[in-house]
Amino acid sequence: MNQKIDRRNLLKSGLMAIGGMTLAPHLSMGAFGSQPMSLDPENRIFRSPMVREHYLPGDFKAPKIVARLSSNENPYGPPASAQKAVVDSVKFGNRYAGRDMFELIEKIAKKEGVTADHLMVAPGSSDLLEKVAIVLFMNGGNIVSADPCYMSMIRVAESVGAKWKAIPCTTDWSHDLKAMEAAVDKDTKLVYVCNPNNPTGAITKGQDLLDFCSRVSEKVPVFVDEAYIELAVGADTQSMVSLLSQKKNVIVARTFSKIMGMAGLRFGYMVALPSFLKDINKITRGGFSICSTTVAAATASMEDDGFQEMTRKQNHQAKLYLYENLSKMGYKYIPSYTNFVLFPISIQGKELLSKMMAKGISVRSFDIQNKPWCRVSIGTMDEMKTFVGALETMSA
Known part of the structure; x- marks a missing residue:
């Protein structure tokens, strides 16, 4: 997908957002995870001059998550060999x-x-x-x-x-x-x-x-x-x-x-x-x-080379399934070499998060140059089918 990037408007939007920041509950993890994140005037997390992120308070505490597709995790691990090693080492x-x-x-x-x-x-x-x-x-x-x-x-x-x-x-x-x-x-x-x-x-x-x-x-x-x-x-x-x-x-x-x-x-x-x-x-x-x-x-x-190869294969197959269905629904995704896919969506980011969470699905949503995008992690094939089915109801 080719996306035109307007550098002049990018700089302008970044400066405007910085001028209107307020404080929000912290969502970051790591050395400075105790610090509050900054919100722009539209209550989006200010990630960069180009990117804002929508969020729902309490995402990680939401009940009945059936497809956790927001954190780019490996849905198949840790491998059985690692699980045994943990037990033996305790x-x-x-x-x-x-x-x-x-x-x-x-x-x-x-x-x-x-x-x-x-x-x-x-x-x-x-x-x-x-x-x-x-x-x-x-x-x-x-x-x-x-x-x-x-x-x-x-x-x-x-x-x-x-x-x-x-x-x-x-x-x-x-x-x-x-x-x-x-x-x-x-x-x-x-x-x-x-x-x-x-x-x-x-x-x-x-x-x-x-x-x-x-x-x-x-x-x-x-x-x-x-x-x-x-x-x-x-x-x-x-x-x-x-x-x-x-x-x-x-x-x-x-x-x-x-x-x-x-x-x-x-x-x-x-x-x-x-x-x-x-x-x-x-x-x-x-x-x-x-x-x-x-x-x-x-x-x-x-x-455990076998586990790594299995992960690669399963991740790729589930991603191809997602590509096929995104294309059928008219979404133009960015070709991905990871375990997640980013694509522009037709509804607002917070609305997408709310509707997905109501179905027990967690994803991420960004505004990139003020246009809404979804980032979905690649889960198991069953999880991707659950996500595709939910997305279809929003695209109808």
């Missing part, structure tokens, strides 16, 4: 992870083709994004990223004093790498790339991104969030970890929350130059905050 819950953690780090290092001193682990990759933001921006500076993008790092960076340079995506919703590179100046301390991107699901081509990271990392660190890369079936992409062998200042984050099905067990890692990690280690004890049961589950999940 009896050692009186001990720190210790040796098991070091062995897991070594396995990840081998997988990524780096030495262990290039790795930092944490309870989820968002934790790492936030720690990097705290360290890099506690004395100000600016961060460059696409808009829309995943907001965890951006929000924390702003909270400690950063200025955000939001660069609108291109007409196919990939990163505008040329504009992002041009936005880097003497005050830029980090460039953030989420690929595949959230909330759009779009991909930026691997070689283009590799060339961009190679050049730009000579000036400032480039953080590449690869949370969804293992679900990118048929994508022209690749991991940026290979640049570390060239001593490029690139940071790559990965998570076990998606392909591994461990969103609630919390495990993630980032790969970077040891010199970069040295500064982050000044404010964290790395994997010390990860419980031994999670280490056991992560080890088992990592070795």
